[in-house]
Amino acid sequence: MSDQLSRVPPQDVRTVTCVGAGVIGGGWVAYFLSRGYRVVAWDPAEDAEARLRHLVGTAWTALTDLGLAPGASPDSPFDNLTVVPDLTDACAQADFVQESAPEDLELKRTLLADIDAATPEHVVISSSTSGYGMSEMQVRCAHPERTVVGHPFNPPYLIPLVEVVGGTATSPEVVAWTSDFFRHAGKSVITMDSEVPGFIANRLQEALWREALHMVAEGEATVEQIDLSITDGPGLRWAIQGPMLTFHLAGGQGGMAHMLDHFGPSLLSPWTRLTAPELTPELRDAVVDGCEREAGGRSVDDLVAERDRGVIAILRALGRV
Amino acid sequence: MSDQLSRVPPQDVRTVTCVGAGVIGGGWVAYFLSRGYRVVAWDPAEDAEARLRHLVGTAWTALTDLGLAPGASPDSPFDNLTVVPDLTDACAQADFVQESAPEDLELKRTLLADIDAATPEHVVISSSTSGYGMSEMQVRCAHPERTVVGHPFNPPYLIPLVEVVGGTATSPEVVAWTSDFFRHAGKSVITMDSEVPGFIANRLQEALWREALHMVAEGEATVEQIDLSITDGPGLRWAIQGPMLTFHLAGGQGGMAHMLDHFGPSLLSPWTRLTAPELTPELRDAVVDGCEREAGGRSVDDLVAERDRGVIAILRALGRV
Numbered sequence: 001m002s003d004q005l006s007r008v009p010p011q012d013v014r015t016v017t018c019v020g021a022g023v024i025g026g027g028w029v030a031y032f033l034s035r036g037y038r039v040v041a042w043d044p045a046e047d048a049e050a051r052l053r054h055l056v057g058t059a060w061t062a063l064t065d066l067g068l069a070p071g072a073s074p075d076s077p078f079d080n081l082t083v084v085p086d087l088t089d090a091c092a093q094a095d096f097v098q099e100s101a102p103e104d105l106e107l108k109r110t111l112l113a114d115i116d117a118a119t120p121e122h123v124v125i126s127s128s129t130s131g132y133g134m135s136e137m138q139v140r141c142a143h144p145e146r147t148v149v150g151h152p153f154n155p156p157y158l159i160p161l162v163e164v165v166g167g168t169a170t171s172p173e174v175v176a177w178t179s180d181f182f183r184h185a186g187k188s189v190i191t192m193d194s195e196v197p198g199f200i201a202n203r204l205q206e207a208l209w210r211e212a213l214h215m216v217a218e219g220e221a222t223v224e225q226i227d228l229s230i231t232d233g234p235g236l237r238w239a240i241q242g243p244m245l246t247f248h249l250a251g252g253q254g255g256m257a258h259m260l261d262h263f264g265p266s267l268l269s270p271w272t273r274l275t276a277p278e279l280t281p282e283l284r285d286a287v288v289d290g291c292e293r294e295a296g297g298r299s300v301d302d303l304v305a306e307r308d309r310g311v312i313a314i315l316r317a318l319g320r321v
Numbered sequence: 322m323s324d325q326l327s328r329v330p331p332q333d334v335r336t337v338t339c340v341g342a343g344v345i346g347g348g349w350v351a352y353f354l355s356r357g358y359r360v361v362a363w364d365p366a367e368d369a370e371a372r373l374r375h376l377v378g379t380a381w382t383a384l385t386d387l388g389l390a391p392g393a394s395p396d397s398p399f400d401n402l403t404v405v406p407d408l409t410d411a412c413a414q415a416d417f418v419q420e421s422a423p424e425d426l427e428l429k430r431t432l433l434a435d436i437d438a439a440t441p442e443h444v445v446i447s448s449s450t451s452g453y454g455m456s457e458m459q460v461r462c463a464h465p466e467r468t469v470v471g472h473p474f475n476p477p478y479l480i481p482l483v484e485v486v487g488g489t490a491t492s493p494e495v496v497a498w499t500s501d502f503f504r505h506a507g508k509s510v511i512t513m514d515s516e517v518p519g520f521i522a523n524r525l526q527e528a529l530w531r532e533a534l535h536m537v538a539e540g541e542a543t544v545e546q547i548d549l550s551i552t553d554g555p556g557l558r559w560a561i562q563g564p565m566l567t568f569h570l571a572g573g574q575g576g577m578a579h580m581l582d583h584f585g586p587s588l589l590s591p592w593t594r595l596t597a598p599e600l601t602p603e604l605r606d607a608v609v610d611g612c613e614r615e616a617g618g619r620s621v622d623d624l625v626a627e628r629d630r631g632v633i634a635i636l637r638a639l640g641r642v
Contacts (some may be wrong), residue, residue, distance in 0.1 A: 003541070005474070007504040015372050022573060023570075023571065023572075023573040058622065058625065058626070059629070060631070061626075061629075062629040062633055064634075065492045065563065065633060066633060066642055067456045067642075068339065072454075075398060091358040094413040100589045102583070103583070103587065111414075114525050117571050124601065130584075130587070131587060131590055131592055153554045153555060153558075154567075154571050155625075155629065155632075157348075157629075158357065158629060158632045158633065158636075159553070159554060159555075159557055159558070159632065160553045160554075160557075160641075161549070161553040161554035162612065163550070188549065190549055190550055192542070192546075194541070196541045196542070197590060197591045197592055198534070198591075198592030198593070200542045200546055200547060201549040201550035201551065201555055202535065202543075202592060203362050203532055203536065203592050203593050204449075204529045204532055204542075204547070204550065204551065204593075205529075205554075205564070206532075206553050206587075206592040207528040207529050207531065207532035207594075208526075208528050208529045208564055208599045210524045210566070210593060210595045210596075210598065211524055211525055211527075211528035211595060212564055212565065213527060213588075213598045213600075213604065213608070214519065214598045215517070215524065216604060216608055216611070217598045217599075217601070217603075217607075218605045220515070220517045220521075221513070221517075221521045222611060223433045223607070223608060223610075223611020223612060223614070223615060224522060224566045224611060224614065224615050225511050225513075225521055226525070226563060226564065227562065227563025227565045227566055227615060228482070228511055228567055228604030229482060229484070229508065229511055229521040229522035229563070230522065230525065230559050230563040230564060230565065231559065231560060231561065231562065232480070232481045232509040233474045233480060233482035233522040233562065234474060234480075234483040234522055234525075234559075235556070235559030235560045236479075236480055236481075236560050237474075237480070237613065238551050238552065238555075238556030238559055238560070239552060239556045239557050239559070239560045239635055239639070240401070240548070240552065240556075241548065241552065242547055242548025242549065242552050242556065243529055243530050243533055243547065243548065243551060244533065244544045244547055244548045245337075245527070245548055246476060247530070249475065250344065250475050251344075252344040253372075254462060259524070260349065262423070262424070263424065263451075266424065266451070266452060266527075267531070267534075268560060269452055269518060269519065270450055270519075270597065271518055271523060271524050271527040272519070272524050272525075272528040272531065273595055273596060274527075274528045274531045274532060274593065274595035275529075275531075275594060276534070276560065277529045277531065277534050277535045277538045278538075279534075280538070282538075283522055283534065283537060283538045284462075286538075287534070287535050287544060289544075290534070290537070290543060290544020290545060291544060293545065294544060294545050294548060297481060301379065301432055304379065304476075305379070307476075307480060308355055308380070308382075310381040310543075310638075310639055311385070311476075311479045312383055312387060312479065313635075313639060314545040314560050314634075314635050314636035314639070315387075316638065317631075317634035317635055317637065317638035318560070318561065318631055318634060320481075320521075320636070321387055321388075
């Protein structure tokens, strides 16, 4: 395909066009500027440019503190930023497009079609959508094969994760290119094989959030108690080891296998309103094997020591000890 | 009541008896030793003392690094530890008892009754149970009024959170005493007004965990992807700001009110298998008001700056930037 042949290598992207410049879009603008890209931004809101400059200015303190990439302006974040009033103009200049419009399917469908029409055919168009599949968003594009989801976390200029997943009409080569591009840009990338509503982290976060809302609705916990229960509890572990490795260590020397055998029955407890999956032998083995792979030869003692060093470092870094 | 009158003030507790010395019980032993308490431990398992000494020895590196309290032995954690072969002996010496037996209701009922019979009447007996209510565990105790849940997080020697909640027969004065004791011992305490299965943090964690298991069972994500999606995504925020304040900032300058108005409809999305609560005006206001109270006059800009400093500090502390 000609578009594939003429696509710039991920490391040669120079100009990123950011469509939509709210909390997420503006965060992307700040991030790409700090990584040395030239950024063209477009947002139809009246006060968009003022809000964008406020957000980028605030983020810049953090980003210069972390260290700017070669090409980023040490004097002002605005040196490499162009805010243009016209979407077609913005897209015509792009080596890569990141769309971060409000979460509205009809709006996204129309906007992606407009971006698609205005962007050179070889350029990849990525969407920050928090939950729509690209399959349902790309339906009006003439070149849907170069549209893909690149889902960040707030703030995109500090949180490393980007989830990359294509729709049914997306070329697998575009999924791979986009993953490479985000990695080259300094992101931590999860490339998903198939579309799942909400992707991965948002599904996990949403399950927690819904349970929290239920607890507030039932008068079981206050907003403050919910936040404290996370920041002073499992939240301190989750920056270091995810939920799977966390429970691998809850099993003591026996690891996840022991944990599932010991706490498996608690899946039947009414601890959340989320119905548990059946803990089949296949699921048990998949989880145990996954933890072993992830541990990659590190013993439970090694992982405990890593976690403990991490928790102490976090408590110190946050000035809590 | 005579037991209340003769109860030592929380700050005068000297000897803590730890019943059960596995991952959680052993973690408590290490923590109390580091805070300068004398600890008496009992565990019926054959190799319990060897495992306990291994766990405490490992934890001690972290704990001495954090700084020991006056009274803790700088030479060896074992100076103030006595492991006794007899439960009655162990309980007779206690100013406070922390029970951390395996999660088995019948076992807990019998064990708590045995502890109750062996412990001086004025001494509080706390359980590390991850999910049982004290109402269902205290049924065989002669003095259930001094039994209470004090639920820690793994590892209890580093994670600050303890959830304190009584059962129907627990004296409110014991709930207050226990909260004061844990606070005096350096813990971050949530005192719950009523029993909810799994308390607060475990309900939230369990919702996330069940969704994760569903994703593995359905082949939607691997164990490694699930962990990476948390450690490189929302996990970095949750050590700083809980799920409520996190979404308060997702709303931009409009805060939680804007966030609920914008993303509220996504509660209807199939993003998790957990059915969402109805976002009634009452629930919306409870969440918005809670965030305002928690923000305590800090603007969204203030909170964003705090979060950004925190994320950077964590990334640095973990050696990731």
